[in-house]
Amino acid sequence: MTARGRVMRQAPVAVTRFAPSPTGRLHLGHALSAVLSHDLASADGGRFILRIEDIDPGRCREAFVEGIFEDLRWLGLGWDGEVVRQSARMHLYSDALARLRDMGLIYPCFCTRSEIVAEIAASGAAPHGPDGPLYPGTCRMLSTEERARLLPDTPHALRLDMTAAVALAAPLHWHDDRAGTVAARPEMFGDVVLARKDAPASYHLAVTVDDAAQGITDVVRGQDLFAATHVHRLLQALLGLPTPRYHHHPLVTDAAGRRLAKRDRALTLEEMRRADADPAALLARLRSGDLTVGRLYQKA
Numbered sequence: 001m002t003a004r005g006r007v008m009r010q011a012p013v014a015v016t017r018f019a020p021s022p023t024g025r026l027h028l029g030h031a032l033s034a035v036l037s038h039d040l041a042s043a044d045g046g047r048f049i050l051r052i053e054d055i056d057p058g059r060c061r062e063a064f065v066e067g068i069f070e071d072l073r074w075l076g077l078g079w080d081g082e083v084v085r086q087s088a089r090m091h092l093y094s095d096a097l098a099r100l101r102d103m104g105l106i107y108p109c110f111c112t113r114s115e116i117v118a119e120i121a122a123s124g125a126a127p128h129g130p131d132g133p134l135y136p137g138t139c140r141m142l143s144t145e146e147r148a149r150l151l152p153d154t155p156h157a158l159r160l161d162m163t164a165a166v167a168l169a170a171p172l173h174w175h176d177d178r179a180g181t182v183a184a185r186p187e188m189f190g191d192v193v194l195a196r197k198d199a200p201a202s203y204h205l206a207v208t209v210d211d212a213a214q215g216i217t218d219v220v221r222g223q224d225l226f227a228a229t230h231v232h233r234l235l236q237a238l239l240g241l242p243t244p245r246y247h248h249h250p251l252v253t254d255a256a257g258r259r260l261a262k263r264d265r266a267l268t269l270e271e272m273r274r275a276d277a278d279p280a281a282l283l284a285r286l287r288s289g290d291l292t293v294g295r296l297y298q299k300a
């Protein structure tokens with residue numbers, strides 16, 4: 001408030017996050033996301049949050065959570081406040097699912113992976129989305145009786161009825177700092193899974209709920225997750241959540257321009273530390289936009 005009692009309007013300071021999944025050791029691509037996200041918050045006097053995306057019990061390991069702390073400490077990137085773990089927030093994702101179910105936008109899917117593959121093969125021309133062939137909608141077509149019969153004893157995922165959801169929410173847009181205003185096209189994913197048979201929330205649902213719950217103003221992540229934002233924007237609209245600004249950064253590549261994968265073990269930050277690399281020099285190269293792994297992976 002000013003002396004005259006007028007409320008001063010201020011843009012909210014940036015709140016960013018680094019949100020790795022502890023399914024392996026961090027590599028150079030993670031270091032890039034972390035440093036860009038960290039710097040965006042600190043340039044604004046804002047907050048940089050660390051969120052561990054450990055909803056997948058089959059793939060996440062406690063040792064990799066420790067590895068994340070170790071690697072960020074080695075890089076000298078400190079985070080603000082408590083570390084948030086998605087495994088402790090399942091109730092939030094269940095609440096969001098219940099809302100979508102009450103809106104009539106969710107259905108149980110009893111198909112096994114091999115049934116889906118067979119169904120797609122039989123249909124001849126299955127449309128493809130960013131994650132592969134689209135689910136053909138088999139369980140969307142089940143009768144109420146059939147669903148009620150299967151529900152109690154058959155393992156099932158929960159899928160979003162994409163056509164119904166888009167009809168309710170479209171048209172939608174979001175903003176990316178390199179791509180500009182983007183028209184949301186979540187329909188290219190088909191009926192996405194929002195809760196899996198073995199994990200009560202999917203990446204799409206958990207990340208959307210948490211970005212809103214944590215007041216994230218700016219999502220900084222790799223270009224490989226650009227398409228996923230179409231789905232996140234739709235979920236935000238359906239759940240009445242705010243839309244952050246997006247900063248999808250280019251990926252670290254090898255000399256041939258191929259993106260890095262977790263299997264490239266020699267390129268983990270752990271390996272670099274063992275090889276006596278200089279973390280400050282590494283951060284300086286990442287900040288300067290030098291994203292070719294051969295040059296990043298030098299002893300400085």
Ligand code: GLU
Binds near residue numbers: 019020053207221225
């Ligand atoms: N947990 C995701 C990953 O490790 C990143 C999530 C995000 O930044 O939205 O790939």
